[in-house]
Amino acid sequence: MTAAVIATQGLVKRYGQVRAVDGIDLDVRAGDVYGFLGANGSGKTTTVRMLLGLVLPTSGEVQLLGERMPKAARRVLPRVGALIESPAAYGHLSGRANLTLLDAAGPGGSRRTRRPRVDEVLEQVGLAGVGRRPVKAYSLGMRQRLGLAGALLRRPELLVLDEPTNGLDPQGIHEVRDLLLELHRAGTTVFLSSHLLAEVEQLCSRVGVLDRGRLVLQDDLATLTAPTGATVVETPDPQRVRAALDGRVLSTDGVRAIVRGADPAEVNAALVAAGVPVTGLALQRPSLEEVVLAAAGGSADRVDGTEGRTRR
Amino acid sequence: MIAVELSKMFRRPRTWVTIGLLNGLPVLVAVLLALTDLAPRPGEGPPFLSAVLTNGTLYPLAALAIVLPLFLPIAVALIAGDAVAGEAQAGTLRYLLARPAGRTRLLVAKLVSVFAFVLVTVLVVAAVGYLVGQVFFEVQPLGGTALSGTSLTPAQIAGRTVLSIGYVTVSMLGVAAFALFFSTLTDSPLAAMIGALAVLIASSLLFTLDAASSIAPYLPTRYWLAFVDFFRDPILWRDIVRGLALQAVYVAVLLGAAWANFATKDITS
């Protein structure tokens, strides 16, 4: 059992009548790359702000690195790097000056090591060459990189990143992904909120799905996309599969048949014996998208005005 | 944290542009006076201005009196109103607090840097006034005219000028406290500044109204001009003391309110 890095119990945030976050129990463990997935307006940013002590919960508790927030903020937050919603910096100062000021503004960043640390993170995010240019002359992508540099400045144990690839071009997204994976290999726990399924699927080992303020799903990606117990048979003639394996065929389409049974070799042997041509065999796995749609659809009984997805 | 805020304040070009512009009016007035020799009659126009033609050492006071009604409060409200709301608008507030700077610490650091701005601004106005006075007007080596008609020695004038600078600074701390309080309420620095100025304008207006005479002693602008009383012989302490006490109460109450609000506020900017 690994230690909980982020744990919340019954976390609720109400803004007037709106329940932006509605009783969620997050469980992020050391070494996770946790994908916090949800549509726009589902409450991701509000949750991140509560984790960091910026927004105070209406009810519920937050523990970060084993300590109660926001009470332990001064001890805990220096060990956490964060990107919240969008990057922000003083436009008239250079990126380097911004990082230096940010580092000096709180505990846990030694003055002696500040210069080398700033140099190192600028290098890491690919901004080493911008020199003294003021931030107001940066592109959105450069600002995003600077924000990431700020989050990495104290080599945090935990990174809390709210939509970190917003505003980046495909090349930049790729670089950020590589950087995060590299940090993860070096032992950093990453909590990443996103509305992009593909991003989470490529990057994360654990997934939490937020739907209009509720955590409808939280599990390892491998478990969520575990084999369903059926085998996908690719064949030019699915109807012959149905004939050969009577009663075991769950569905067919033009080039495929889904057959009950989690042993492709056994399925193959049966089909070959019956003389059915087989061009491909694989265990059936649900895609993350299917899992998420099913889970998010399940809570469509809520009627709070936001565009809701209804179960078909 | 305080050092960080001070460096942010005084490394920012806008701070010095504000101070520079603020000094434009007293310099312009000095040039016009020197060119025309037409001083306002005693009791008319800003205090001290009638006396500067014959004694340039009074010009720092005249300069302060010129900017006191409008320019100085605007400058102070601009900078103090920006203190927290400016960070909120730029989005940097959430990063400072997640750093974590600590809400109380950040507010104290903002307070110190705003107070430093007030002090520096008042000192610069006085210093520029001094230079301008030396350049454009006759500097009488002995004696000047005090408002009550008695003469003061140059040493007395210097000492009382310092006291006046201190008094004006304290008056402006009241303005700063209003603007800083509003700055914790809103995410718009403009709204915070306008809020503080609205208070001052309302106060000045009520002060002229007989119907408001019962609340007049508690208006924030009521004793602003009391520094003139330093130049009576002997010094007329009554209004000065009341002014200082009134500003102290405003500053304490408003800063308390600012802290109470900011320490528990949801940072959604």
Ligand SMILES: Nc1ncnc2c1ncn2[C@@H]1O[C@H](COP(=O)(O)OP(=O)(O)O)[C@@H](O)[C@H]1O
């Ligand atoms: N300051 C606020 N005041 C009122 N409602 C808010 C505020 N911030 C967020 N909300 C509401 O809370 C919900 C969740 O918002 P948010 O956490 O920003 O979602 P996400 O980051 O997933 O897009 C939305 O319905 C939004 O309108």
Ligand SMILES: [Mg+2]
């Ligand atoms: Mg968001």
